[in-house]
Amino acid sequence: MKAAAFDYVKPKALNEALSLLEEAGEDARLIAGGQTLLATLNMRLSEPSVLIDITDIAELKGISVVGNNLRIGALVTHTEIEDSELVAKNAPLLKAAAPHIAHRAIRNLGTWGGSLAYGDPAAEWPACSLTLGATMIIHGPSGERRVSAKDFFIDLYTTSLEPDEILVATEIPLASKQEVFYFHELARRHGDYAVAGLAAVAQKQGDVLTNCAFTFFSVGATPVMATAAQDLVDGKKLNDELIAQAVAAARNEIEVIADITNSAEAKQHLIGVLLERGLKQMAA
Ligand SMILES: Cc1cc2nc3c(=O)[nH]c(=O)nc-3n(C[C@H](O)[C@H](O)[C@H](O)COP(=O)(O)OP(=O)(O)OC[C@H]3O[C@@H](n4cnc5c(N)ncnc54)[C@H](O)[C@@H]3O)c2cc1C
Structure with missing residues (x-):
């Protein structure tokens, strides 16, 4: 399938792009890298009357x-x-x-x-x-x-x-000197979207993590922070028992949504696997 016909404009400045967007109303779409938008146009999931190409805007x-x-x-x-x-x-x-x-x-x-x-x-x-x-x-x-x-x-x-x-x-x-982080995702093949993933940071002093932020992706309608697990870990000496409690809390607090190939149970299991690995790596 090919995209429906559309007009194309390439403004040079942010103000120009904003004016074009205001003029065209909801019928316009911005295009940046086009790596998502072009597919939706070609499948006619989106049929804008005008594409505003923002790639020349220095700002x-x-x-x-x-x-x-x-x-x-x-x-x-x-x-x-x-x-x-x-x-x-x-x-x-x-x-x-x-x-x-x-x-x-x-x-x-x-x-x-x-x-x-x-x-x-x-x-x-x-x-x-x-x-x-x-x-x-x-x-x-x-x-x-x-x-x-x-x-x-x-x-x-x-x-x-x-x-x-x-x-x-x-x-x-800016990351501080005490910042530790963990990023991992479980995907069928490299480059595929994740079945489940975790982006985590914390401040580390000895065996203690503070200012914990654990965000899971590909498990719900938006990226989700495991706030109960963060609060459990925050400021306490990290050991196997605390990690097990945090894993249970994260599995329990996140409202997991299944996708076309992976069940909610599988994703919920992976949330725990990722958090356990992440905490162990950040503590090491
Ligand atoms: C085969 C394939 C595999 C991919 N795998 C992954 C993956 O594993 N992980 C991942 O994260 N992504 C993946 N992507 C998507 C890719 O990362 C896209 O680049 C990204 O999602 C959209 O960026 P873009 O610049 O291409 O946006 P575009 O396709 O140009 O635009 C996407 C949407 O954002 C809007 N938009 C763009 N820029 C702005 C702006 N500055 N202000 C307001 N609205 C704006 C557009 O109007 C449009 O609605 C994949 C894409 C392909 C084709």
Whole structure:
């Protein structure tokens, strides 16, 4: 199948893109890397009247340190994140997660902002942004607004972005020297979407983890934080008994949804497997 006919525009500046978006209304779609959108157009799951190609907009590009935050522009590709020294130093969880996204050819085109805006619960970046306490910087007709990752992912493929808004960048607090992290996903083959995955960070002092953030993905309608498990572990000496309690809490608190090939029971089991491995690795 081929996409339905559409108009195509390529603005050079953010303000121009916002005006075009406002003019066209809900009938317009932004296109960044096109790695998700083109498939939905070709399958006619989406039939916009106009595509607004944002890939020439300088304001959406680049990775930089701004104050105590790492700023990642919406147009930064998965490959740029994977290869960035700034990311490796200041948000090492992202470097560890990047190779799990599809294959290099897709990572060369797919973007950080496209993945966050699409809000796929099986995707790596939404889970990582939640774990790292990211802030989304969004521009719309009335200017800039900032939304924490916790409030950004609302439901299945649904974020708090309005149709006339553009995700410009994300800010992530710089990793401290005490930060430990764990990223892993269980997938049938490398490059496939995960059956279940975990993006975790904590501050480590001796055998104690604090400021724990454990986000599971590909298990529910959005990435989900295991807050009961986090609270259990936080500030206590990590041992086998505490790990077993945290595993039980995480399995119990997350409302798991089955997908086309994996049962809710299998995913619930994997949540425990991932958390046990993650806690042991972070404690080591
Ligand atoms: C074979 C294959 C395997 C894949 N496997 C994985 C995987 O394992 N993990 C994973 O996470 N992803 C995977 N993907 C998806 C890939 O990561 C996409 O790159 C990503 O989901 C979307 O980024 P994009 O830049 O291509 O967005 P696009 O396809 O251009 O856009 C996606 C959506 O986001 C909107 N959008 C884009 N940018 C913005 C913005 N700045 N502001 C507001 N809205 C915006 C668009 O309007 C559209 O609705 C896979 C894709 C393919 C084709």
